Structures are given as C-alpha cells and as structure tokens.
Amino acid sequence: MMSGIEIHGILIDIDILVIEFNKNIELIMRVYKYIYYNVYMSSAKYNASPEIPVIGYISFAQTNNVLSLIHLFLFFTKWFKNYNLPKAYLIIQVILFVVNYYYYVSAKKGEVILKNEKYALGKLSFLTDIYLFLSVIITGFTGYIYQEW
Numbered sequence: 608m609m610s611g612i613e614i615h616g617i618l619i620d621i622d623i624l625v626i627e628f629n630k631n632i633e634l635i636m637r638v639y640k641y642i643y644y645n646v647y648m649s650s651a652k653y654n655a656s657p658e659i660p661v662i663g664y665i666s667f668a669q670t671n672n673v674l675s676l677i678h679l680f681l682f683f684t685k686w687f688k689n690y691n692l693p694k695a696y697l698i699i700q701v702i703l704f705v706v707n708y709y710y711y712v713s714a715k716k717g718e719v720i721l722k723n724e725k726y727a728l729g730k731l732s733f734l735t736d737i738y739l740f741l742s743v744i745i746t747g748f749t750g751y752i753y754q755e756w
Contacts, residue, residue, distance in 0.1 A: 639665060642735050643717060644726035658712050664739065665711075666703040671742035673699050678749035682756065692750070 646664050650657035674696065681687065711717035720726060728734060 638738075640720050641726050641728060642668070642738065643711060643720050644723075645728050645732040645735050647717070647721060648727070649732065658708075658717060661717075662704060662707045662711060666700055666707050668739050668742045669703045669707075670696060670700045671746040673703075675742075675746045675749045678746070678753040682749070682753045688754075 642665060643661060646661045647657050650660045654660060674692075677695070681690075711720075
C-alpha cells in the first residue's frame with residue numbers, strides 16, 4: 608500500500624519524498640565534509656586551534672545560504688517587505704556556530720573527517736573559497752531581488 612498525500616488532485620508518495628530528501632542531505636553533508644577537511648588543513652598551518660576558524664567559515668557560508676532561502680521565500684510569498692537583516696544574520700550565525708561546534712568538535716565528527724584523506728582536494732582546495740565567495744554573491748543577489756522587485 609502506498610503512503611501518500613493528495614495535493615490538488617495529485618498523489619504524492621511520502622516514501623519517495625523522504626528518500627530524495629535523505630539523498631540531498633547526504634550530498635550537502637559530503638560538501639561540508641570536503642570544506643571542513645580542506646579549510647582545517649589550511650588553518651592548521653597558522654592556528655594552534657584550527658577548529659574555531661573552520662567552524663566560523665562553515666557557519667558563515669551556511670548563514671549566507673539560509674538568508675538566500677529566506678530572501679527567496681519572502682520574495683515569492685510577499686509575506687512582509689522589510690526585516691532586520693543584521694539581527695537575523697547575527698541570530699542565524701550564532702545558532703549555526705553553536706550547532707557546528709557541537710557537531711564537529713563536541714560530537715567528534717571533525718576528527719572522523721580528518722582521518723579520511725578522501726576529502727583532500729589537493730590543488731582544487733581553492734574550490735572551498737569559491738564556494739564561500741559564491742554564497743556571499745548569491746545572498747546579495749537574492750537580497751537585492753527581494754528588496755527591489
């Protein structure tokens with residue numbers, strides 16, 4: 608028997624949605640493992656405690672991604688026009704930093720990632736910086752669209 612819900616006459620299979628969601632989460636987590644490994648290795652050359660800058664880096668990129676999604680949601684829903692961007696940015700940044708600190712340091716997931724050299728990008732480690740740069744650009748672009756259109 609198929610488990611699903613009907614929306615506007617279309618039956619949506621919940622099991623398929625859950626499987627696809629899990630695949631997307633796994634892909635996103637793999638990207639952040641690559642980022643963690645490569646930024647950590649780069650940061651370890653200059654910092655006695657490289658976890659903190661790495662977690663800040665990841666949290667910064669994630670905050671940009673969340674804000675981009677918020678901008679798109681507000682653009683399409685026209686829910687409200689203005690919100691306090693600095694306050695939202697600070698709140699999201701702090702929450703993500705705490706969550707990432709727990710995940711990578713307290714739960715020791717970072718140590719597991721660092722033991723696996725398959726996450727090394729080698730000469731392609733500049734891709735982590737491109738990811739961060741693009742997350743900033745996309746946040747600015749979606750913010751512009753949300754505010755101006």
